[in-house]
Amino acid sequence: MLIYSVFSVLSFRRPWTNTNMIEEKETVEAAKAAFDGEFEKFVDPGVNGDAAARLSELVALRVRHTGKKSALAESKKLIGKVAPEVRGEFGQLVQSVERSIVERLDAAEASLKAAVSEAKTEAERIDVTLPGRRIKRGTLHPITIVRRRIEEIFVSMGYSIEDDREIETDYYNFDALNIPEGHPARESQDTFYTTDGFALRSQTSTVQIRAMERRGVPIRIIAPGKVFRRDTPDMTHVPMFHQIEGLCVDKGITMAHLKGTVTEWLKRLFGEDTITRFRPSYFPFTEPSAEFDFSCFKCHGTGKLEGERCRPCKGSGWIELGGSGMVHPNVLKAVGVDPTVYSGFAFGFGLERMAALMYSIDDIRHLFDNDLRFLEQFR
């Protein structure tokens, strides 16, 4: 309606030129006033309402007031029609009005666009504390975890990992290990036998023999593997468990190397302050033989933890771990190695005991139950 009336006024005045531009100025003023009136509601950017709807309203407003058919466009056309001497002045007027309109439109549009974008961001806000999308990861068995750690230590110390058969002949399980027929260790009821007369290996020491037969000497190996003993399952016994056997044979190897090696890998596993203790003992396949203990990794050998008796070492400060010794000459002879030229050490210990110590497992039967409530604790 307003546009129409402005238009009609302009048409009416066209045939005459004038220099005071009263009507032309009125036309421009009217265009400005019309815009001002309509733009009023966009002046305050804080006004509530749907920013997106207001933005499209604003776009329409821009078309109406700056488009080809707008009063402003008409005003521009008048520039050519006013007297040349005042054309400059009139032109400036029109331009200033246009600038004012466009600037305000641009500012309002920018602010509305920002509001629209903000609203969209707000609407799409997520709860970043929800769990990430991934399948629930499984866990390695604690025996595998402990085995890997120990294997890595020994490989870095120049040892090769070996394993071999789990069902063995008496020769490999006993004779070659200097446990002749009639020996108490052999006739003890520890060993499982198959109906065909084969033994389930009762120690991974069998791998010593197999490996020396295969690789000869010098040799440095670690043999982790399953072993079997006729123990009824209870908190500290299971009929199948894992041992790690170590063997080093070369010229000039002594018990000092045994002590040094055992101490070194225990330090790497439990920390630099670990110390070891060797006590005389007896194993048929070593002479001299020793059992080894290491200073408790929990209480660092003090036997006390936060004023209480330390659990892993039962308050003694020492943890008994395994057996060891210098390879018995009969074992070396069994694989054709001259014990007057070569000597070696061997040691062995149980992985279940190691895992029980490291993870404070009070009942080693858990290791074979496959209860997920147990397994999932070792991540």
Place this chain on the structure above:
Amino acid sequence: MDISLNWLKDLINIDLSAEATAEALTRVGLAVEGIERHGDDTVFDVDITSNRPDCLSHLGIARELGAALGESLDVFEPEPEIPMPPVLAHDIVRIDDPKRCYRFTARIIRGVKVGPSPKWLVDRLEAVGERSINNVADITNYVMLELGQPMHAFDLDKLAGGRIIVRPARAGEKMVTLDDVERSFDESMLLVCDAEKPAAIGGVIGGLESAITDSTVNVLLEVAYFRPDSVRTLARKLGVSTEASHRFERGVDIDNIVRASQRAANLICEVAGGQKGEFIDIYPTPIHRTEIECGDVSNAVARLTGMEVSESKAVSILDALGIESEDRNGLRVFCSPSWRYDISIEEDLVEEVARHTGYEKIKELLPPASGAGEFQAAEPQKASVRNCLIDMGYSEALSYSFIDTAWDDVFQPVPKLDRNEGVRSVTLRDSVIENAVRMRQTALPGLLDAVKLNNNHQIRDVRLFEIGKAFISEEPGELPTERELLCIVGSGGDLHADRVEPERTLDFFDLKGAVEGAFEAAGVEAAEFEAADLLHLRSGQSASILIAGNKVGALGRLSEEIAQKYKFRQPVFVGELDLTAVLAANRRTSSYTPIAKFPSVRRDVTFEVGRTPAVAAILRSARTSGEPLIEHVGLVTVFEGGSLSPGHRAVTIRVEYRSAERTLSEEEVEYSHSRLLARLDSELGLRPRK
């Protein structure tokens, strides 16, 4: 064994505290595992290794302590005595089997008065955990604990003929032993008999009938030596283990017999009255001591322990332990004492010197560097497989290698462990877990037990795998075959991290994906799957797994029958692979193909098919069409339901055409595509769905 400190002090001078004494013992290999006060006495629980039966007595412990502390022993020394001449003695004691009974002494004590033991005796026995019986029996125990010599007192008047015959049992012979059990004997068993019947089991346990009772007046005291392995066999056969058999099995000091007999007789006379009578000593089989030639003990000690111990120091340690030596033509010869059966080579001497010098004096050295260490060849592959499976949500399980015979012929093992013709599983003679005597041919029962256990604990979403060996018998006399298996089980839903409810129920394809992942992780050729019926799997949801055309395992849904046995209330999917075969398969290889310069043209085509042909067959036919412009054929979707008739599937595949030389024209693609469709029609009867 329980050792009384007061008792030790009777035998040797000890100035140390109880704790220091225990430490000294532990240091030389007699591990003291417990120290307990008992009245004014202290009792050590000493762990004695099986090679040291000589230490199963206070004398033995005192001897070690003496060597460690430099003190000499004050032990009972027998009066010289002349045993009864053999001619007469044989009327009282006869050994029919001198290969098993090397020596037998009998001493007659007349006029004893059996009754309670005096307090000192009761106290001593109780301190070391022995119960008092009567004064005569208590003395036999006391002397055994003191000198290590097992002995047995018979009521002489109850021995038929008043005599002893050591002989093998006769078929059908029986006797009630001291533990009130009637035992039957076979001819392999060595008995101590009277003129008519068994009176004791040699070296193991006495008979009840000839035992000392309150009415006993005359005693025959047996102190003998039986061969260790014969006592061991006998005790095992009869299922008894006694303080006596424990010592005889390991070896007692044959030269200590007279001392023990006289000591016991004196003490019996002291506490029960009576008079020592005849002493019979039949000794048909002497034991020769071992002699060890050792040119240079000091050098031997250095060679094995790295310790510097002088020759004289080494010799004096050995001497203190009773290992005497002499110089024979410039060579030192050591002689093992009668109580030590574990000293026979130079290394044994080194151990004696080393432990009495102290293992703590041995240095800690690392051996000189040698080559680099190495993992087992297959370990990186196995590590990858393990890691891949845990990433896919499977936890590693470990189950026993021996399984219940109830699972025989229920599961179909992997082909290499399933040779139907005359195949035998490996069986144990016996087990410690009821019926678990079968060495597994499959690891599935273990994993299914685990599913059951978890289900019982309200854990329904279970994904597990195990890597371990399985076994099968070979020809008689040959060691069984051992193969490593990878076994996998899944049941319940696809539980996601930090969620308590799964989004979706696991199915065949979850397990298949895990198996495919394992192959990829192992770096070997991709597995192929073909529908197959297997013993333990549900028909129609089971597949054989092949690699390079060879079956290496199977995968599928557990059969209804087995599921019912386990009382599973949800589907369980299982897979088992011959990991040994998988890891031996050809490694996957990669080679570079130049990246295409010209665009490709894609054509999707949908076929409506029934259960057959399998999608794999459709893809294979398309891929092997030989059309030169086909670059790739892939699966888009398989749709079931909707307007399709039941059992029908709409299979959409995508064919990608490309030339390395130019941009393809519409006509070229159309020509190739129609030829491909014609081939699919003629080979598989497939027509594109409109």
